[in-house]
Amino acid sequence: xxxxxxSTGASMLLLDHIRQSVRDILMTPLxxxxxxxxxxxxxxxxxxxxxxxATILRLYxxxxxxxxxxxxxxxxxxxxxxxxxxxxxxxxxxxASNGSAFNxxxxxxxxxxx
Numbered sequence: 001x002x003x004x005x006x007s008t009g010a011s012m013l014l015l016d017h018i019r020q021s022v023r024d025i026l027m028t029p030l031x032x033x034x035x036x037x038x039x040x041x042x043x044x045x046x047x048x049x050x051x052x053x054a055t056i057l058r059l060y061x062x063x064x065x066x067x068x069x070x071x072x073x074x075x076x077x078x079x080x081x082x083x084x085x086x087x088x089x090x091x092x093x094x095x096a097s098n099g100s101a102f103n104x105x106x107x108x109x110x111x112x113x114x
């Protein structure tokens with residue numbers, strides 16, 4: 001399957017399109033899409049809170065639930081959080097799509113922007 005890049009309009013591979021879709025779902029605040037108020041996730045709200053145990057658990061749950069709801073092309077097997085020294089935060093996803101395993105990271109907070 002060939003898909004379209006949302007920024008450039010160029011064609012892209014399926015896994016790249018899934019990565020683009022996952023980032024859009026995770027970084028869209030709930031309630032901000034007209035006529036699709038349940039689209040998005042709690043990640044934008046949670047990511048600026050102190051990343052302690054309870055918040056990290058809420059992030060994992062939000063990621064797993066919202067991707068199960070909005071991205072049917074993937075099945076997750078693992079969700080992890082990666083924090084770098086500059087304050088950047090990525091969510092690392094492992095799973096399968098169309099019978100093929102994947103592992104990729106989605107940047108949810110840029111350390112340089114703080």
